[in-house]
Amino acid sequence: MFFAIIIWLITLVSVVLTVGKYWWLPELASEHGVALDRQFMLTLVVTGIIFVLAQVALGYLVVRYKDRPGRTADYSHGNDKLEVVWTLATAVVFFALVIPGQSIWASLHLIPPTEDVVRIEVTGQQFSWNIRYPGADGKFGQLKPELTDDSGGNALGLDPDDPASSDDLVVPVMAVPVNRNIELMLRSKDVTHAFFVRELRIKQDAVPGMTIPLRFKPTKIGHYEVACAELCGLGHHKMRSTIQILSDEDYASWLKDQAEE
Amino acid sequence: MGEAVQAHSVHEAPAGFIRKYIFSYDHKVIGIQYYMLALFSVFLGMTLSVLVRLNLAWPGTEVPILGTIFPEGAPDGVMTPEFYLSMLTMHGTIMVFFVLTTAPQSGFGNYFLPIQIGADDMAFPTLNMLSFWVTFLSLVVMVAAIFVQGGAPISGWTAYPPLSALGEIAGPGLGTGQSLWILSVAIFCIASLLGAINFIVTTIDMRAEGMSMMRLPLTCWAWFVTAILALLAFGVLLAAGVLLLMDRHAGTSFFIPGGLVVSDKLIDHKGGSPLLWQHLFWFFGHPEVYIAILPGMGAASHILSTFCRKPIFGYKAMVYALMGIGFCSFLVWGHHMFMSGMSPYTAIVFSLTTTAVAVPSAIKTFNWLGTLWGARIQFTTAMLWALGFVSLFVTGGISGLFLNQPAVDVYLHDTYFVVAHFHMIMGVAAIFGIFGGTYYWFPKMFGRMLNETWGKIHFWITFVGVYAIFMPMHFLGFAGHPRRYAELTSFEFLEPLAAVQKYISMFAFTTIAAQFIFLAIFFWALFRGKKADINPWKATTIEWSVPTPPPHDNFGGEFPVVHRGPYEYSVPGAAEDFVPQTAPDVATAKS
Numbered sequence: 001m002f003f004a005i006i007i008w009l010i011t012l013v014s015v016v017l018t019v020g021k022y023w024w025l026p027e028l029a030s031e032h033g034v035a036l037d038r039q040f041m042l043t044l045v046v047t048g049i050i051f052v053l054a055q056v057a058l059g060y061l062v063v064r065y066k067d068r069p070g071r072t073a074d075y076s077h078g079n080d081k082l083e084v085v086w087t088l089a090t091a092v093v094f095f096a097l098v099i100p101g102q103s104i105w106a107s108l109h110l111i112p113p114t115e116d117v118v119r120i121e122v123t124g125q126q127f128s129w130n131i132r133y134p135g136a137d138g139k140f141g142q143l144k145p146e147l148t149d150d151s152g153g154n155a156l157g158l159d160p161d162d163p164a165s166s167d168d169l170v171v172p173v174m175a176v177p178v179n180r181n182i183e184l185m186l187r188s189k190d191v192t193h194a195f196f197v198r199e200l201r202i203k204q205d206a207v208p209g210m211t212i213p214l215r216f217k218p219t220k221i222g223h224y225e226v227a228c229a230e231l232c233g234l235g236h237h238k239m240r241s242t243i244q245i246l247s248d249e250d251y252a253s254w255l256k257d258q259a260e261e
Numbered sequence: 262m263g264e265a266v267q268a269h270s271v272h273e274a275p276a277g278f279i280r281k282y283i284f285s286y287d288h289k290v291i292g293i294q295y296y297m298l299a300l301f302s303v304f305l306g307m308t309l310s311v312l313v314r315l316n317l318a319w320p321g322t323e324v325p326i327l328g329t330i331f332p333e334g335a336p337d338g339v340m341t342p343e344f345y346l347s348m349l350t351m352h353g354t355i356m357v358f359f360v361l362t363t364a365p366q367s368g369f370g371n372y373f374l375p376i377q378i379g380a381d382d383m384a385f386p387t388l389n390m391l392s393f394w395v396t397f398l399s400l401v402v403m404v405a406a407i408f409v410q411g412g413a414p415i416s417g418w419t420a421y422p423p424l425s426a427l428g429e430i431a432g433p434g435l436g437t438g439q440s441l442w443i444l445s446v447a448i449f450c451i452a453s454l455l456g457a458i459n460f461i462v463t464t465i466d467m468r469a470e471g472m473s474m475m476r477l478p479l480t481c482w483a484w485f486v487t488a489i490l491a492l493l494a495f496g497v498l499l500a501a502g503v504l505l506l507m508d509r510h511a512g513t514s515f516f517i518p519g520g521l522v523v524s525d526k527l528i529d530h531k532g533g534s535p536l537l538w539q540h541l542f543w544f545f546g547h548p549e550v551y552i553a554i555l556p557g558m559g560a561a562s563h564i565l566s567t568f569c570r571k572p573i574f575g576y577k578a579m580v581y582a583l584m585g586i587g588f589c590s591f592l593v594w595g596h597h598m599f600m601s602g603m604s605p606y607t608a609i610v611f612s613l614t615t616t617a618v619a620v621p622s623a624i625k626t627f628n629w630l631g632t633l634w635g636a637r638i639q640f641t642t643a644m645l646w647a648l649g650f651v652s653l654f655v656t657g658g659i660s661g662l663f664l665n666q667p668a669v670d671v672y673l674h675d676t677y678f679v680v681a682h683f684h685m686i687m688g689v690a691a692i693f694g695i696f697g698g699t700y701y702w703f704p705k706m707f708g709r710m711l712n713e714t715w716g717k718i719h720f721w722i723t724f725v726g727v728y729a730i731f732m733p734m735h736f737l738g739f740a741g742h743p744r745r746y747a748e749l750t751s752f753e754f755l756e757p758l759a760a761v762q763k764y765i766s767m768f769a770f771t772t773i774a775a776q777f778i779f780l781a782i783f784f785w786a787l788f789r790g791k792k793a794d795i796n797p798w799k800a801t802t803i804e805w806s807v808p809t810p811p812p813h814d815n816f817g818g819e820f821p822v823v824h825r826g827p828y829e830y831s832v833p834g835a836a837e838d839f840v841p842q843t844a845p846d847v848a849t850a851k852s
Contacts (some may be wrong), residue, residue, distance in 0.1 A: 006724070014728075018736075023761065036671065058648065061636075072831055074831070075572065075832055078574045082627075087620060087623075094662065098613070098665065102609050102667075191523075201672050202671065209521075209535065225752055225754055229676075234747070236745060
């Protein structure tokens, strides 16, 4: 009985703490996040039901079938029909949950960017983020690693001989316009980092030697924290930046202010 | 099969102390050596987790002894972020390799596989001795990494390059410490390969007369499948480790791409791929999860059947599920890499294969519940651990249904949700399997009984404790708390979560303290425990029909003949409620 009571209590407390949403996903600020949060909730409900059923059943069985005087155990080696039923039932439930959710992933990664996409380059380094805007010409200038000079103010190794690089803007914080398709081009100078913004429901590794696109559409004006989510060394925990979601006008003036500084 | 057994008898009972207890060929001694190595390692790993939890909950705490031992990593006894990361790395590494891989498979497997199948030893006793001593060497090298200049590596147990490939320029601990770490892991791979071959050949070749594959105890099936996984997985990790060592010391660039600038210095490497390491590592790493948990499943099945006084429900389904999990475990490694930058198309394939592996896992659970149905449950301490195993296996398993979906994983990847998930399933559930096995088999291994009352106290504190520790970590994950953060002060969103970290640490310390109860009853029983009978649990399998502790060749020269399946409990018409596998006749069967 004791075992059952403890296991039911653990189950109850777990359910209460989950349903109460005391620690929860932050407010959503991106378009794909709606479907992502819905899939998250659906998964939580399905796994929650399995969790509760399994723990309650376990508790019930140990109470119901504990050793009592006069009790004999059934002599049974199982039931093939039951095996088939619960195997199929599990497979159906699991795949029915997982397969439809793939469309969210597909919408994020498998659909080519639109013409009007706002492209911003993000380069991680131990332990900061470099955000690069292409400037008025809309073109990113060439980068040469050998020109990199952190203390000299050329963190990315921008090639001054490339005309496209003259108006490139490199800043430590990011701003993007609301309700526009954004594509971040993720890079890293040194080791693997990961670009993570909770409210936008985006996370993607920035891998040295690769340029990885990360697309989203911000839907809510606000100011959010950017964290590194891949262990990158002793300062991993303080590799912070911020992202502002701005109206079109504010975004334009932000870009202008940054360029002037 | 009888012939193979006779043809094998190779070694006489040893005479000297060294041959008997140190460089022993005897699978039983080697099993105990492995177990003791794991016992040492688990307390070491736990000590490291105390430091990790201390730093998370009460950063800046002065621990004077740390300052004495590690003047670099913890000046004045206060842990630095890099010291935190190196403790974290070593905690994970030691627990995964030297505890979870070692105790349930090499420890219990070595001791009980030959006895349960009716063999006098493993197929290759010398190889067996070698595999233990190579494992020991690997542990020595691993522990040495903590004390070298610069300390232990800070790159986590996954050691992703380029961080792990570049040397000290990328951070402290990434010089000598990292090299020793890789070397130790490579040595461990060799030991595991030797062990795996031995387990596979023994299971196939050394079974006693009448012990068909479908009469094997589920423990043997679990050890057999695990050995196959180890054979296929550790070879790949060994190769990866050698390549990484070459990148560090031979100037190759397998994992280091061109144009890297680290600490404002251009790195002279080109052409490598950081993702290559991740593919190789997780090709090992995911089967490794099952290497840790399958023997626990075997032990839990074995114990459940014994104390339900009932045949295991769906024996064949259990065997096929083990095979299914083993097979699928090699098709799912990419689910660790959804955010890695690999092709997003691949993610969908890995997502579906990962969903497939959940099905045989569910089959196991259903069959455990089916075994309880209609049972006559005896609440021994071993049984409590097995029941706890089932509960934790479910809890740790279903959170996998979040992480196998790339879209949901976008949010949860590399957060505390993942920490909660893998601790529940491959950490805690596997440890519960080990404890279950310990309370169950201790009488046979050491000839004395563990104290049941204190064992139950140990169980209850641990069971409630692990839920109290790891359940809240799921919520930290919901709140987006990234893992492997040494300090929680740089982000606004982490501030309200600090209270949860404190609470988790308090439960962690309580649960860890309770493990000293285990240590006390373990060593007390070793010398002062009640003498054990041949068959204290009235169980059916062959280890319970040989003397306690078993003689050098296990059977005193007379090899057993097996007449039936492993779990014949409560057979109608039998004299007692269990019929040993070796009893010739059901009706008159006696222990």
